[in-house]
Amino acid sequence: MARVEFADLERVVEAAVGSTLLEVCDAHGLPMETACGGFAACNSCRVRVIAGTLSPVEDVEEPFLDAPDQRLGCQARVVVDVTVRLDPGA
Numbered sequence: 001m002a003r004v005e006f007a008d009l010e011r012v013v014e015a016a017v018g019s020t021l022l023e024v025c026d027a028h029g030l031p032m033e034t035a036c037g038g039f040a041a042c043n044s045c046r047v048r049v050i051a052g053t054l055s056p057v058e059d060v061e062e063p064f065l066d067a068p069d070q071r072l073g074c075q076a077r078v079v080v081d082v083t084v085r086l087d088p089g090a
């Protein structure tokens with residue numbers, strides 16, 4: 001298990017290592033948008049990493065990332081304690 005903080009939501013939750021951030025949000029009723037249903041085809045689930053780290057960036061994420069600290073919540077997996085904030089793309 002690892003600690004995942006959603007800074008903008010003022011929520012800290014425990015999550016299984018290997019879970020996507022989208023799975024974590026679904027499990028805890030947190031409002032991550034999923035316009036494409038979690039298939040890396042939109043950027044509504046995008047987050048910014050404030051502290052800590054997530055799984056390596058997947059190739060399918062690259063078109064949606066404008067900055068090095070951005071990730072897609074439906075692809076990025078929990079590996080250690082991490083702090084993020086929601087940063088959905090337009």
Ligand code: FES
Nearest residue numbers: 036038040042074
């Ligand atoms: S939910 Fe659409 S890219 Fe993640």
